[in-house]
Amino acid sequence: xxxxxxxxxxxxxxxxxxxxxxxxxxxxxxxxxxxxxxxxxxxxxxxxxxxxxxxxxxxxxxxxxxxxxxxxxxxxxxxxxxxxxxxxxxxxxxxxxxxxxxxxxxxxxxxxxxxxxxxxxxxxxxxxxxxxxxxxxxxxxxxxxxxxxxxxxxxxxxxxxxxxxxx
Amino acid sequence: xxxxxxxxxxxxxxxxxxxxxxxxxxxxxxxxxxxxxxxxxxxxxxxxxxxxxxxxxxxxxxxxxxxxxxxxxxxxxxxxxxxxxxxxxxxxxxxxxxxxxxxxxxxxxxxxxxxxxxxxxxxxxxxxxxxxxxxxxxxxxxxxxxxxxxxxxxxxxxxxxxxxxxxxxxxxxxxxxxxxxxxxxxxxxxxxxxxx
Numbered sequence: 001x002x003x004x005x006x007x008x009x010x011x012x013x014x015x016x017x018x019x020x021x022x023x024x025x026x027x028x029x030x031x032x033x034x035x036x037x038x039x040x041x042x043x044x045x046x047x048x049x050x051x052x053x054x055x056x057x058x059x060x061x062x063x064x065x066x067x068x069x070x071x072x073x074x075x076x077x078x079x080x081x082x083x084x085x086x087x088x089x090x091x092x093x094x095x096x097x098x099x100x101x102x103x104x105x106x107x108x109x110x111x112x113x114x115x116x117x118x119x120x121x122x123x124x125x126x127x128x129x130x131x132x133x134x135x136x137x138x139x140x141x142x143x144x145x146x147x148x149x150x151x152x153x154x155x156x157x158x159x160x161x162x163x164x165x166x167x
Numbered sequence: 168x169x170x171x172x173x174x175x176x177x178x179x180x181x182x183x184x185x186x187x188x189x190x191x192x193x194x195x196x197x198x199x200x201x202x203x204x205x206x207x208x209x210x211x212x213x214x215x216x217x218x219x220x221x222x223x224x225x226x227x228x229x230x231x232x233x234x235x236x237x238x239x240x241x242x243x244x245x246x247x248x249x250x251x252x253x254x255x256x257x258x259x260x261x262x263x264x265x266x267x268x269x270x271x272x273x274x275x276x277x278x279x280x281x282x283x284x285x286x287x288x289x290x291x292x293x294x295x296x297x298x299x300x301x302x303x304x305x306x307x308x309x310x311x312x313x314x315x316x317x318x319x320x321x322x323x324x325x326x327x328x329x330x331x332x333x334x335x336x337x338x339x340x341x342x343x344x345x346x347x348x349x350x351x352x353x354x355x356x357x358x359x360x361x362x363x
Contacts, residue, residue, distance in 0.1 A: 018225035105212035153184035
């Protein structure tokens with residue numbers, strides 16, 4: 001791997017990869033380990049492969065997804081919300097009732113998003129959090145364009161229905 | 168206050184999964200503001216959740232073996248080798264000088280110092296001094312001269328070492344500048360693509 005390519009394309013997306021790994025594993029330490037492994041793997045990638053690479057981000061997302069799923073399956077971990085998100089709620093100023101309510105609702109929404117079926121959850125994360133294009137999502141998850149759109153539609157519909165029951 | 172009507176239309180498009188990334192960003196920005204109409208406030212926690220997720224950062228260093236460490240290790244090795252080399256050379260020089268000084272005032276002693284320290288000028292000065300006032304000459308003066316020569320030699324060695332390190336740093340700077348140029352070019356291409 002070329003150092004310039006690594007600096008320009010790979011290193012800046014480490015936080016994205018981390019969030020994606022965290023979304024799948026639900027564990028900060030596991031997510032950090034996965035990102036380090038992915039970075040190492042990418043760094044060891046041959047120069048020949050560098051030239052053939054079209055989308056580094058999608059490829060890194062694929063590696064992260066595979067590593068995260070392997071880890072989750074091997075440990076049979078139950079997905080939970082990261083601890084810091086609950087801590088954020090605790091650290092909110094008690095005087096601001098409105099803010100606390102808002103934080104409480106936000107935590108619930110996050111839990112709803114976490115409860116989505118795997119494909120919907122990952123598609124929604126890549127689109128709404130990481131702002132990837134449909135093409136990038138198809139590459140990262142190995143799904144067709146239609147599958148990506150359907151999963152995104154279902155995910156958003158589920159969240160909306162949970163937030164606004166009459167919908 | 169932002170006109171909420173287009174936002175309502177955009178929101179419907181969003182739930183139908185028909186918005187572009189740019190439109191999604193417009194919605195996120197709208198819900199990040201403080202002027203949200205009451206009927207839309209129920210969606211705020213959702214967009215707040217997305218914003219919070221976007222802010223999650225990896226705390227631990229992402230790269231275990233940073234490639235620039237290789238350069239640091241190489242630089243440290245060069246400096247260490249130079250230090251050992253200078254130390255050895257100075258010890259060796261001091262020994263040579265001490266041995267050659269034993270037959271005080273004789274030509275072979277001068278030659279030994281001359282060859283080893285490349286400083287005939289100073290020795291010539293000593294010889295002149297010897298001729299002028301032979302009482303002052305002898306081991307005391309030679310010792311003083313040797314010390315001067317050793318100091319001069321050490322200074323030369325340090326200069327050489329520093330110039331070597333400096334040339335390496337210059338090389339590194341050039342490489343970094345080259346890399347920065349390359350990155351700027353990449354950035355320019357992306358910007359061009361984004362605007363075009």
